[in-house]
Amino acid sequence: MHVTVDQDRCCSSGQCVLTAPTVFDQSDEDGVVLLLQADPAPALHSQLRTAAALCPGGAITLTEADR
Amino acid sequence: MTSLHEPSELAALRFPEPRAEGCPFDPPPAYRQPAGRVTLWDGTPCWVLTDYRHVRAVLSDRRFSADVRHPGFPFLSPGRRELVGEQPSFLRLDDPEHQRLRRMMTGDFLVKRIEQLRPRIQRIVDEALDAMVAKGQPADLVTDFAFPVPSLVICELLGVPYDDHEYFQELSRRLLDSTAGPAAVSEALDGLTDYMAGLAASKQGEPDGIVARLAARDDLTPEEVAANAVLLLLAGHETTANMTSLSALALLQHPDQLARLRAEPELIPGAVEELLRYLTIVHAGLPRVALEDVEFDDGLRIGAGEGVFVMLGAANRDEELFASGDQLDVGRDARRHLAFGFGVHQCLGQPLARVELQVALATLLRRLPGLRLTVPFEEVRFRSSALIYGLHELPVAW
Numbered sequence: 001m002h003v004t005v006d007q008d009r010c011c012s013s014g015q016c017v018l019t020a021p022t023v024f025d026q027s028d029e030d031g032v033v034l035l036l037q038a039d040p041a042p043a044l045h046s047q048l049r050t051a052a053a054l055c056p057g058g059a060i061t062l063t064e065a066d067r
Numbered sequence: 068m069t070s071l072h073e074p075s076e077l078a079a080l081r082f083p084e085p086r087a088e089g090c091p092f093d094p095p096p097a098y099r100q101p102a103g104r105v106t107l108w109d110g111t112p113c114w115v116l117t118d119y120r121h122v123r124a125v126l127s128d129r130r131f132s133a134d135v136r137h138p139g140f141p142f143l144s145p146g147r148r149e150l151v152g153e154q155p156s157f158l159r160l161d162d163p164e165h166q167r168l169r170r171m172m173t174g175d176f177l178v179k180r181i182e183q184l185r186p187r188i189q190r191i192v193d194e195a196l197d198a199m200v201a202k203g204q205p206a207d208l209v210t211d212f213a214f215p216v217p218s219l220v221i222c223e224l225l226g227v228p229y230d231d232h233e234y235f236q237e238l239s240r241r242l243l244d245s246t247a248g249p250a251a252v253s254e255a256l257d258g259l260t261d262y263m264a265g266l267a268a269s270k271q272g273e274p275d276g277i278v279a280r281l282a283a284r285d286d287l288t289p290e291e292v293a294a295n296a297v298l299l300l301l302a303g304h305e306t307t308a309n310m311t312s313l314s315a316l317a318l319l320q321h322p323d324q325l326a327r328l329r330a331e332p333e334l335i336p337g338a339v340e341e342l343l344r345y346l347t348i349v350h351a352g353l354p355r356v357a358l359e360d361v362e363f364d365d366g367l368r369i370g371a372g373e374g375v376f377v378m379l380g381a382a383n384r385d386e387e388l389f390a391s392g393d394q395l396d397v398g399r400d401a402r403r404h405l406a407f408g409f410g411v412h413q414c415l416g417q418p419l420a421r422v423e424l425q426v427a428l429a430t431l432l433r434r435l436p437g438l439r440l441t442v443p444f445e446e447v448r449f450r451s452s453a454l455i456y457g458l459h460e461l462p463v464a465w
Binding site: 014 | 166169171173174178402403411412
């Protein structure tokens with residue numbers, strides 16, 4: 001699974017950081033999403049789906065590699 | 068039942084609507100109807116949307132504006148319409164202006180920054196409980212605990228003197244009263260704005276606190292500083308305060324859930340999400356106006372210039388998302404709730420609200436194992452006409 005983030009759509013709600021803290025971070029200055037890893041291990045995929053669903057700005061896109 | 072595609076019956080949207088007898092935690096039945104068109108107090112037709120998918124779709128669609136100055140923007144009352152002439156905070160602006168302003172404040176509410184505040188919040192909670200216990204029984208959980216905790220925290224963050232809390236809390240209460248007319252709304256907002264403008268001016272050159280930092284920026288007018296600082300002050304204490312007292316009451320009324328939470332305190336973070344969902348204190352409906360024609364997946368069409376109220380409380384009981392949604396279940400995964408709204412305007416302070424509620428409720432349950440109401444449940448007075456739901460008082464002993 002591949003993750004991309006759109007910083008312009010990010011509204012710094014922090015939902016992604018709460019849900020998948022090893023994949024997402026927030027910039028110190030304005031809280032805009034930072035991607036820590038773009039191809040996380042399968043064990044994290046469920047967290048990632050939740051984070052993408054919870055993101056209020058629609059800033060997280062997941063691409064299923066096998067599909 | 069109103070058909071989505073042929074909305075025929077124009078009923079009036081009123082606020083507040085009565086809640087069902089004996090069900091003060093459930094949204095008013097009038098707000099749980101299927102999507103439909105209604106008329107407002109001024110005769111304007113407007114949409115009311117109540118299911119999760121519609122509510123989420125509207126709030127995340129940039130074709131719906133939160134800017135009260137757009138023609139067709141729906142107002143709940145004459146008092147609310149008074150806001151048109153006021154300096155808007157970022158809450159009432161669309162992107163890109165909304166984003167520009169909001170991002171000046173998001174850095175203060177980062178998840179990691181709020182986590183660092185947790186010990187300080189714990190101390191504030193402990194001290195408030197110490198003071199309440201020392202004062203003796205019975206106590207009013209609203210004034211002795213639920214209000215002081217978030218007020219002290221937001222005052223520290225903003226750099227607002229807590230000693231002024233009676234003044235700004237009274238103005239907040241008047242501003243958020245849906246029955247307040249145009250003059251009362253103006254007066255309350257002007258009072259808060261003048262207070263904050265004076266504070267900002269006095270803080271020029273000071274290093275600490277959000278107000279001082281905003282005041283030091285050369286890309287903000289003094290009016291913008293005041294309007295946005297007022298928003299943070301209001302949103303920072305009214306919301307968490309009312310959630311805290313309502314949560315305590317809801318748990319006391321659900322002894323099985325309360326017992327489970329006491330036995331399994333690790334459930335607290337999830338329980339806070341469930342209480343946010345179940346109680347949904349932003350209970351009046353969020354207003355938006357369509358900037359262009361919008362058609363939803365299911366065929367619902369909203370025309371350019373038409374107003375919409377989305378009902379968060381009804382959406383948070385949507386059975387498609389939350390099975391047995393009318394039940395409080397502290398073990399449920401409720402994270403998809405819309406209590407903080409959705410879209411770019413979703414609550415800026417939610418990381419702070421979460422930690423405050425987690426610490427306040429965990430500490431309350433741990434330290435006061437005998438917590439109980441001292442009046443019959445039927446006598447507890449709810450803040451029905453306030454735009455943020457809550458309790459007038461909560462008499463308790465322990």
